[in-house]
Amino acid sequence: MSADAPALPASGPIRRPDAATQWQLMWWRFRRHHMALIGLSVLGLLLLISVFAEFIAPYAPATRNTRYLAGPPMGLHIIAADGSVHAPFVHARANRRDPVTLRLLSVVDETRQWPIELFVRGDTYRMWGLFETNLHLFGAHGGFVHLFGTDNLGRDLFSRTMYATRVSLSVGLIGVAAAFVLGAIIGGIAGYFGGAIDVFVMRLIEFIRSIPTLPLWLSLSAALPRDWTSLQIYVAVTFLLALIGWTHLARTVRGKLLALREEDFVVAARLAGCTDARLIGRHLLPAFLSYLIVDLTISFPEILLAETSLSFLGLGLREPIESWGVLLYAGQNIRSLAHLPWLLIPGLFVIVAALAFNFVGDGMRDAADPYAK
Amino acid sequence: MLRLIARRLGYMLLTLWLVSIVAFIVIQLPPGDYAEAYVAERAQSGARMSEEEIQELRSHLGIDRPWYQQYFSWFSGVLRGDFGWSYEWRRPVADVIGERLPLTLALAFFTLLFMYAVSLPIGIYSAVRQYSVTDHVFSLFGYIGLATPNFLIALVLMYLGQQYWGQSVGGLFSPEFQDAPWSWARFVDLLAHLWIPVVVLGTAGTANLIRSMRALLLDELGKMYVVAARAAGLSPLRLLIKYPVRMALNPIVSTLGWRLTFVISGAPIVGVVMALPDTGPLFLHALLNQDMPLAGAMVFIYCALTIIGTFVSDMLLVLLDPRIKMS
Numbered sequence: 001m002s003a004d005a006p007a008l009p010a011s012g013p014i015r016r017p018d019a020a021t022q023w024q025l026m027w028w029r030f031r032r033h034h035m036a037l038i039g040l041s042v043l044g045l046l047l048l049i050s051v052f053a054e055f056i057a058p059y060a061p062a063t064r065n066t067r068y069l070a071g072p073p074m075g076l077h078i079i080a081a082d083g084s085v086h087a088p089f090v091h092a093r094a095n096r097r098d099p100v101t102l103r104l105l106s107v108v109d110e111t112r113q114w115p116i117e118l119f120v121r122g123d124t125y126r127m128w129g130l131f132e133t134n135l136h137l138f139g140a141h142g143g144f145v146h147l148f149g150t151d152n153l154g155r156d157l158f159s160r161t162m163y164a165t166r167v168s169l170s171v172g173l174i175g176v177a178a179a180f181v182l183g184a185i186i187g188g189i190a191g192y193f194g195g196a197i198d199v200f201v202m203r204l205i206e207f208i209r210s211i212p213t214l215p216l217w218l219s220l221s222a223a224l225p226r227d228w229t230s231l232q233i234y235v236a237v238t239f240l241l242a243l244i245g246w247t248h249l250a251r252t253v254r255g256k257l258l259a260l261r262e263e264d265f266v267v268a269a270r271l272a273g274c275t276d277a278r279l280i281g282r283h284l285l286p287a288f289l290s291y292l293i294v295d296l297t298i299s300f301p302e303i304l305l306a307e308t309s310l311s312f313l314g315l316g317l318r319e320p321i322e323s324w325g326v327l328l329y330a331g332q333n334i335r336s337l338a339h340l341p342w343l344l345i346p347g348l349f350v351i352v353a354a355l356a357f358n359f360v361g362d363g364m365r366d367a368a369d370p371y372a373k
Numbered sequence: 374m375l376r377l378i379a380r381r382l383g384y385m386l387l388t389l390w391l392v393s394i395v396a397f398i399v400i401q402l403p404p405g406d407y408a409e410a411y412v413a414e415r416a417q418s419g420a421r422m423s424e425e426e427i428q429e430l431r432s433h434l435g436i437d438r439p440w441y442q443q444y445f446s447w448f449s450g451v452l453r454g455d456f457g458w459s460y461e462w463r464r465p466v467a468d469v470i471g472e473r474l475p476l477t478l479a480l481a482f483f484t485l486l487f488m489y490a491v492s493l494p495i496g497i498y499s500a501v502r503q504y505s506v507t508d509h510v511f512s513l514f515g516y517i518g519l520a521t522p523n524f525l526i527a528l529v530l531m532y533l534g535q536q537y538w539g540q541s542v543g544g545l546f547s548p549e550f551q552d553a554p555w556s557w558a559r560f561v562d563l564l565a566h567l568w569i570p571v572v573v574l575g576t577a578g579t580a581n582l583i584r585s586m587r588a589l590l591l592d593e594l595g596k597m598y599v600v601a602a603r604a605a606g607l608s609p610l611r612l613l614i615k616y617p618v619r620m621a622l623n624p625i626v627s628t629l630g631w632r633l634t635f636v637i638s639g640a641p642i643v644g645v646v647m648a649l650p651d652t653g654p655l656f657l658h659a660l661l662n663q664d665m666p667l668a669g670a671m672v673f674i675y676c677a678l679t680i681i682g683t684f685v686s687d688m689l690l691v692l693l694d695p696r697i698k699m700s
Contacts, residue, residue, distance in 0.1 A: 207388060207391060209631075209634075210388065210630065210634060210676075210679060210680060210683055211392060211395070211634070211675075211676045211679060211680075212634050212635075212637045212638035212675050212676065212679055213638050214638040214639065214641065214642065215637075215638065215641060215656065215671065215672055215675045215676075216395070216399075216672065218641070218656070218657070218660055219399045219402075219660055219668055219669075219672055220399070220402070222403070222660035222661065222663070222668070223399070223402035223403045301519075301520065305522050308522055309522055309524060309642055312522075312524055312642075313642060313645060313657060314661070315657075315660065315661070328525070331528060332528075332646070334528075334531050334532070334535060337528060337531070337532050337535075338532065338535050338536070341532055344525070344528060344529065344532070347522075347525045347528075350520075350521075350522060350525070351517065351520050351521050351525070352520075354519070354520035354521075355516055355517065355520040358516060358519060358520060359516070
């Protein structure tokens, strides 16, 4: 930890580390973390999906394609059977009856192509509940396209995953936000006042952290009334997750406050006649905001995985509200999984999202630490 | 030393008592009580019950008394090992759980063993060979292990087992040992099946442990005493094992309680997915059917296991680090 400026990459416009703000310095350090940058772009993509889910999804989540029940994912191709190169297309599907069971089967017809088209008209939906439209990002001309396959009812898994992205991310965001408010208030009180309150809060946190969370979450959400609508369940589950997830943040806030309380600049501000509120808001909060953001990022995957597990067991969110966990619920049965392994695709989204948050969190932790080499 | 143990023991008992309140709240939480459910069930089969009969049922079950009286009768029962009556199974809760608890305990024990046995050597290796290809591979594995919910690992393993090995991966016994009495062969059969849930349950924890072991050891390796010992001519392996590893091991052992909490927390869901004959499916089934005496007892037992585990890890730390005894 020498006194001279940290080594920064020399590329880009001229930088003056002496004139950079704290956030600029952090951003420069963050950019050196390649995995964190990749994570950040993945999160951006997921956010984009969740904002424009209706538009990106080629079908409404409840639309059933009776010509393609339990169909496997349809691959995108650019080379046709005769070797010629085309714009992206999917092979056409034809229906045939099984001669023995008389079940309707779907077979690939490689001689015909359904070209992928952009901005096609399809199912009607209300964009953000504001205006009605039937424009979709893509669709197959003359047929249908199911990139992730369909379930037993013939619902498009790709479309449902897009909608589920919105729900899963929003549960995470709202849950983390609620946990943040709880943690900041409780941790702030403990750290700022200290003494008996501090001891009590720390014992409480220790107690909550020493009991296994998932069984507790399960039993709390099992106790939710059965006749609630899925929207009420959604709100309740989100807050249940926050109710147990706040301890981590409270501990960070408290620790930082306790350390900062003794700093010279705090004593100086107090001597200058700062009120408690101004002292906290103007001087203390900015000093550890970066740590809080890091903690928020790290607690996000925890809440995301918890929601997925709850919904997967049938004790979290339930249809018609669909999250990644709700979609995975259909894959709970090993028999259906043996025939429809593509039902696990939403699980990939869970892993990717959790990975991205972990990478971004790691990058931010390094960037926010002023003592990093 | 004795005072330390006494203090920890007192703290453990206090926590256990708090947990009993939490478990009791879980039992009381769902709206309605068993009498209502029972009446509805009878009404469906055509047998109507009069108001007096319902009242009698309530007083027979003791659910017409105020909550604190119910709590004390429940808690004094728990102290005697009596967890009440399971409505779903029509048997005492303690019997239902007792049959399946040993398997949960075995699963948790072997998972912990697996986590430490795998992660400590890998963590040490990654720290000593920092930024080597192997280190990067293990880091990648660690990230993915942390980000994957363990039920997903279970599902994928079961799918692969079904598809490529043609056998069911779920369960803990081969069909011929399913109802056989305990014997050496059955025990071996159990071990042959147990490793899959152990790996599934332990993956996230192992990833986590590798990361902390690596970080802690890296901190230690940079310290002056290591340089001094190396300069004095100590052989690298002997130096590594004798000093920095021992120092880095401290925080690892002291978090044993957390790891156990983590394992216990994940055990029910793995049990459900892999259809293990342990307490997991029992717990979920009880919750879905609102058989709350059973569910509450399970919550209490899960919590009690982690609390006792934390106590044991505290004691282990005292053995490992003599400095704690002094303070």
